[in-house]
Amino acid sequence: MPPFDVSEGDPFGPHNLPYGVFSLNGSAEDAVEGPVEDSVEGSTGSTGSTGSGRRRVGVRLGDHVLDAGAAAVALGSPYASLLDRPSLNPLLAAGRTAWSDVRRALTAWVTVPAHREVVAPLLHPLSEVTLHLPFEVADYVDFYASENHARNVGQIFRPDAEDSLTPNWKHLPIGYHGRSGTVVVSGTDVVRPSGQRKAPADPAPVFGPSVRLDIEAEVGFVVGTPSAMGTPVPLSGFRDHVFGLCLLNDWSARDLQAWEYVPLGPFLGKSFATSVSAWITPLDALEDARVTPPARTHPLLPYLDDAGEEPGGYDLRISVAVNGHVVSEPPFSTMYWTAAQQLAHMTVNGASLRTGDLYGSGTVSGVSERERGSLLELTWNGRDALELPSGKRAFLEDGDVVTLTAWAPGAGGTRVGIGEVTGRVVSA
């Protein structure tokens, strides 16, 4: 009998235990307890109108969420001060040793029969809770680390260029600073952005709702331990600073982006919304998913050279669905630049890290057409519309729902589920 009635092959079994923040639905008794200090700002982080109860740290087990703080208090755990909180930030800030200790304790709470009487009543069905943005997002950076994606985009937008990659691409992980205040939790509606657009043949720019709204399937990395300004984080410091990962959809208005991006890069075409999973998977749950990244074709400067380092890639199998229909399965293992290299590059100039920093991998695209992580690539900039059960799509229409899911290989043939990120496009 599997522990606590989670079925044997459940990708959210006790081998996984991702963290989130939840409130109980429709509990008037619970609602009078709030609001709580340190509450995560931004009601856009709520997935519904019923989640008015107190926010608390939860750990997913199967189709239930454990009230981790209540369990810690009930069991007299020394980690109650990290778990009996309305956001993950205190746990994120506690550092690598605490992360491992807390995970060990949680694993025992949901597997050791002696704890069952205390813990079982603190497991709430997912259908009875509202999931919130699990941490306060500090700075948000987005990279461009898939060679397949970068080459596709280069061919689409610079067809006459000698090389589809820019000259810097193989020498540093290209990125930009995004807008942390518009990072929203899975389930949040995304309003179609408005802005300026001008096709090359148009005589003048026009203003209006984007007509080329797209997605970018990415993986987001969540920083826990801060770093000091002036002190770069080396490749070997990755696991000391990064707590875990999530799925991330970098919604992109291609028409706004194409007109505005020269010469300073992405701006309003990206900053209207970035969606993340409600669940943060700790790196400790992904030990068996670590892989060596693709062979490096250019020599790297020492601070980025990972030849002698532990494998920096992660084998995450992503699926992209539009209105429930899978359109792509991007393999994260194909990413040229690793999250450790991105962290090293992001800090090599002395820039510091804050607890809650979030950085996106960049669109994940594999070699084949069915592995592309954006509609831009899947439809080759609208040329080849997708035939979906819900109709033809070059880019997203109002009412479309985009859902990213993923899993990673775990120990002994198990799967580690990565929390989905979903969002619906609503009209401008």
Ligand code: CA
């Ligand atoms: Ca992106």
